[in-house]
Amino acid sequence: MANLLYLRCSGLSQSVEAQRQAMMQGTAFNREFIDEGVSGAVLAANRPGFAELLKYARQGDTVHVYAVDRLGRDAIDIQTTIKAFLAKGVSVNVCGLGLIAKGVGELIVAVLAQVAEMERERIRERTSNGRNVAKASLAATGKTHRGKDSLGRPAKGEASAVRDWRKENKASIAATAKQFNLSDSTVKRYCLTAT
Numbered sequence: 001m002a003n004l005l006y007l008r009c010s011g012l013s014q015s016v017e018a019q020r021q022a023m024m025q026g027t028a029f030n031r032e033f034i035d036e037g038v039s040g041a042v043l044a045a046n047r048p049g050f051a052e053l054l055k056y057a058r059q060g061d062t063v064h065v066y067a068v069d070r071l072g073r074d075a076i077d078i079q080t081t082i083k084a085f086l087a088k089g090v091s092v093n094v095c096g097l098g099l100i101a102k103g104v105g106e107l108i109v110a111v112l113a114q115v116a117e118m119e120r121e122r123i124r125e126r127t128s129n130g131r132n133v134a135k136a137s138l139a140a141t142g143k144t145h146r147g148k149d150s151l152g153r154p155a156k157g158e159a160s161a162v163r164d165w166r167k168e169n170k171a172s173i174a175a176t177a178k179q180f181n182l183s184d185s186t187v188k189r190y191c192l193t194a195t
Helices: 017-023 048-056 075-087 104-141 159-169 173-180 184-192
Strands: 003-009 031-036 062-065 091-094 098-100
Touching: 003 017, 003 048, 031 048, 075 091, 075 104, 159 173, 159 184, 173 184
Parallel strands: 003 031, 003 062, 062 091
Antiparallel strands: 091 098
16 A cells, blocks of 8 residues: 655646645655646646556555646546546545545545636636737737737847847857847847848
8 A cells, every 4th residue: 555646737847846845744655656847738647657657556555636636637537537546446635635535525526626627717718818908909009908018028138239249249159148148049039030
């Protein structure tokens, strides 16, 4: 009987460390399975760390997760995943929710998974609406509704100044990036931009 920990975060700029710290309170884990930089839009079984966990888990083991939405892409995926574990005799423990058992536990998870899916959809809608408002404002006034000059990230430095300095100094991409405190990829993009 092993305690197995599953951790997932969507972006490469994110870390599973906060989940790990929250889960380590009073529980020792025999093994961790991690998917960093793997979107929740990917079916659980198609994530490398989760696929390994599915193969590894044995009857009597307990899989621990920080939140229900770490288990699947949508309500159906989450329910399928939990049923697969329960069918193998593997318990699922969700932080703050506790052990999920057949029957009422599955019903609670189904409701929570549906709520999580609805919230993801609301976030997508709000993001899309905000983008449309910004585009309309930019077209009408030359500025977004938040006063920005463009929809993208603000430019770091003037592209022409970067190009001119690099040419005048016969500098490498790395030296130019250091001079202007830019990334190498930004300098490359600026130097490839036509004047």
